Amino acid sequence: MSVRVGAARIRAALVTLISFFVVAGTATGCAGGGDERPAVVVTTNILGDITREIVGDEADVSVLMKPNADPHSFGLSAVQAAELENADLVVYNGLGLEENVLRHVEAARESGVATFAAGEAADPLTFHTGQDGGPEDEAGEPDPHFWTDPDRVRKAAGLIADQVTEHVDGVDGKAVRNNAARYDGQLADLTTWMEKSFAAVPEDRRALVTNHHVFGYLADRFGLRVIGAVIPSGTTLASPSSSDLRSLTRAMEQAGVRTVFADSSQPTKLAEVLRQEMGGDVDVVSLYSESLTEKGKGAGTYLEMMRANTSAMAEGLTGA
Numbered sequence: 001m002s003v004r005v006g007a008a009r010i011r012a013a014l015v016t017l018i019s020f021f022v023v024a025g026t027a028t029g030c031a032g033g034g035d036e037r038p039a040v041v042v043t044t045n046i047l048g049d050i051t052r053e054i055v056g057d058e059a060d061v062s063v064l065m066k067p068n069a070d071p072h073s074f075g076l077s078a079v080q081a082a083e084l085e086n087a088d089l090v091v092y093n094g095l096g097l098e099e100n101v102l103r104h105v106e107a108a109r110e111s112g113v114a115t116f117a118a119g120e121a122a123d124p125l126t127f128h129t130g131q132d133g134g135p136e137d138e139a140g141e142p143d144p145h146f147w148t149d150p151d152r153v154r155k156a157a158g159l160i161a162d163q164v165t166e167h168v169d170g171v172d173g174k175a176v177r178n179n180a181a182r183y184d185g186q187l188a189d190l191t192t193w194m195e196k197s198f199a200a201v202p203e204d205r206r207a208l209v210t211n212h213h214v215f216g217y218l219a220d221r222f223g224l225r226v227i228g229a230v231i232p233s234g235t236t237l238a239s240p241s242s243s244d245l246r247s248l249t250r251a252m253e254q255a256g257v258r259t260v261f262a263d264s265s266q267p268t269k270l271a272e273v274l275r276q277e278m279g280g281d282v283d284v285v286s287l288y289s290e291s292l293t294e295k296g297k298g299a300g301t302y303l304e305m306m307r308a309n310t311s312a313m314a315e316g317l318t319g320a
Contacts, residue, residue, distance in 0.1 A: 038168045041087040043098045043105070044071050045292045046147050047118055049302045051091050053183045054161050058171035059088070064101065067294045068264075075100040084108040088168045091160060095119040095144035114167035119144045121159050122152040125216055145290070149217035150194065150306060154187045190306055197314045198222040205317045207255040209248070211262040214289045224317075227251045230260065230274050249277045258282050259316045263289045264298075285316040 038059040042048040048063030055061050064080050065071060071093070076084075084090055085108045092098060092105050094117030109115045124142045146152045161180035165173040206224045208215060213229045228248040252258070260274060264286045275282040287309045288299035299305035 038088045038170045039083075039086065040089045040091065040164065040168060041083050043090075043092040043101050045069070046290075046302055046305070047091055047093060049292060050153065050157055050183075051160055054157060054176060054180050055164055055171070056175060056179045058175055059164070059168055062087075065098075065291070067297075068291050071097050071290050072099050074098070076104055080104075081107075085111050085113060087113050089113070089163055090115045091163070092117055093119045093144055095124055095142045097144035114163065116160065116163045118156040118160065119146050122146040122156045125220060127213060127216070143213070143216050145214045146217050147302065148215050148289075148306075148309075149221040150187050150191045151221060152217060153302070154184055154191075157183055157187065186303060190303055194222060194306070194310050197310045198224070201314055201317045204256075205319070207257045208313075208317070209252060209257055209260045210287075210289075211260065214263070215261070227255050227257065230262075245274060245277055248274065252278065252282075259285055259319075261285050261287050261289075261313060261316065263287060264293075283316065285312055287312055 040051060040055055040059050040061045042051050042061060042063050043065060045063050045065045045067060048061065048065070052061045052063075062083055064076060064083070065074050081104045084104050087108065090105055090108050090113055092101070092115065094102075096102075097119065098105075105115055119142075124144070124146060127141045127143050146156070157180060161176050164171060164176050201224075207227045208219055208224045209227060210229045213226070215224075216226060218224065219226045228251045230245070230248065258278075258281055260282055262284055275284065288305045289309070292301065292305055293299045299308055
């Protein structure tokens with residue numbers, strides 16, 4: 001008799017335990033399904049940092065491009081491509097910058113995802129990529145590197161805030177606006193500081209040579225003159241010819257330029273070749289031009305990147 005009672009109690013306990021897990025699992029599933037946070041996906045890490053400042057805690061912001069990556073060449077995994085198509089909003093640069101990602105952005109748009117091309121909305125300039133005295137291979141093409149002008153970033157940031165409040169359900173629009181206003185003030189302070197920094201560069205030292213054409217917006221905004229680039233193109237995927245290097249060498253000699261600014265995320269071999277072309281009397285200064293670094297590595301945020309670049313450029317141009 002005691003054996004039967006013991007077995008019955010064990011069966012009852014098992015039924016109770018199984019019922020508990022079923023109910024708990026159902027409740028967890030329901031809670032998870034109803035607690036999904038809105039998602040914003042951003043292609044490049046520079047735009048990712050700007051978008052995070054604006055979104056704050058109102059939504060999850062996923063950035064596809066890793067620190068120190070090249071926006072012209074980075075690609076997506078299958079998981080990242082799925083992220084794009086499941087987002088509430090996709091923020092990307094456009095103007096041909098993310099060359100291997102744009103087809104995925106287009107697929108997300110066709111599936112009904114809201115997308116925003118920040119570069120296209122930031123009053124883009126056109127490339128004038130020939131060296132002084134040489135051909136302008138890409139003249140007339142839109143320049144995607146708008147972020148080197150903080151005023152254009154201010155405009156883009158305000159438009160991103162508009163896109164978030166319009167297309168991302170569940171966010172607090174007032175909180176997004178407050179974030180955008182706070183960040184706008186920081187960008188305004190950055191512009192003022194950059195103006196003062198570049199004002200100290202003498203007029204005869206304002207000629208700029210870079211690894212590839214990336215600082216046209218900065219030059220236009222702060223009164224510098226781009227006389228050429230080692231890679232006479234707006235993309236790192238291009239390669240210079242021997243005639244390109246000769247044209248650039250002549251332009252540098254005519255302008256008295258002995259400093260080349262190279263992207264920190266790219267090998268400086270081409271700039272070193274130019275140094276050899278000019279007899280070794282060329283300084284190569286490293287900048288953060290197209291990608292943020294990891295936190296604490298010199299350019300973990302857009303604001304940090306721009307301040308580091310401005311200091312290095314002003315010092316390199318003046319020869320201080």
